[in-house]
Amino acid sequence: MDFLPVDIQKYVEAHTDPESNTLSDLNRDTHRKVLKPRMLSGHLQGRALSMISHMIRPKSVLEIGTYTGYSAICMAEGLAEGGKVITIDVNEELESLARGYFEKAGFSEQIDYRIGNALDLVPEVSETLDLVFIDADKKNYINYYNLVIDKVRPGGFIIADNVLWSGKVVAELKKTDKETQAILDFNRLVQEDGRVENVLLPIRDGLMTIRKK
Numbered sequence: 001m002d003f004l005p006v007d008i009q010k011y012v013e014a015h016t017d018p019e020s021n022t023l024s025d026l027n028r029d030t031h032r033k034v035l036k037p038r039m040l041s042g043h044l045q046g047r048a049l050s051m052i053s054h055m056i057r058p059k060s061v062l063e064i065g066t067y068t069g070y071s072a073i074c075m076a077e078g079l080a081e082g083g084k085v086i087t088i089d090v091n092e093e094l095e096s097l098a099r100g101y102f103e104k105a106g107f108s109e110q111i112d113y114r115i116g117n118a119l120d121l122v123p124e125v126s127e128t129l130d131l132v133f134i135d136a137d138k139k140n141y142i143n144y145y146n147l148v149i150d151k152v153r154p155g156g157f158i159i160a161d162n163v164l165w166s167g168k169v170v171a172e173l174k175k176t177d178k179e180t181q182a183i184l185d186f187n188r189l190v191q192e193d194g195r196v197e198n199v200l201l202p203i204r205d206g207l208m209t210i211r212k213k
């Protein structure tokens with residue numbers, strides 16, 4: 001769901017750097033070939049993730065939920081020299097598409113793509129993390145947060161996508177299905193967690209942006 005009026009959204013996109021040709025091809029290919037293409041971060045959110053990554057200059061990024069690789073490439077753009085993005089997805093059917101685009105984008109060396117359930121694979125990540133992007137199944141957002149918080153360095157960041165959940169988080173629409181409840185629980189947990197500072201950026205479907213103190 002887009003929260004901005006169409007003309008404002010167009011204006012915002014017109015005054016944001018365009019996607020690279022590779023990201024534009026990936027966006028198109030995902031819409032042509034893959035189910036639920038709206039899961040892809042897309043132009044505006046992708047540029048925001050790239051900008052945030054450039055600001056942080058991370059050495060190690062963890063992404064939970066690769067899908068076709070769009071956001072992993074965006075975050076790889078801002079890596080420090082020698083840095084890497086570990087990205088995890090349970091869906092092995094998307095592997096060749098994602099790997100092909102990591103190659104085309106020139107980041108196959110920097111992106112460490114792991115296939116499997118993030119609940120099993122995140123505990124195996126031994127790196128201290130500068131930036132985590134949580135963008136997988138909503139019911140496990142709290143589990144992912146709890147799994148990564150001690151791995152994030154003080155001053156490091158966690159960003160969680162879809163925290164506005166198409167607007168279902170607000171009271172009038174709150175006929176709570178399980179996923180909406182999971183997002184509400186996650187947002188409350190972050191808001192009440194004294195270990196972090198947070199700002200909910202209303203970009204696309206909502207990015208909960210968290211800094212570990």
Ligand SMILES: C[S@@+](CC[C@H](N)C(=O)[O-])C[C@H]1O[C@@H](n2cnc3c(N)ncnc32)[C@H](O)[C@@H]1O
Binds near residue numbers: 041071
């Ligand atoms: C919203 S998409 C990710 C979109 C991607 N980050 C982007 O912006 O282009 C969510 C992905 O999470 C993956 N996923 C769901 N449950 C998972 C789990 N338990 N472990 C790992 N990946 C999971 C799905 O297969 C799907 O590809």
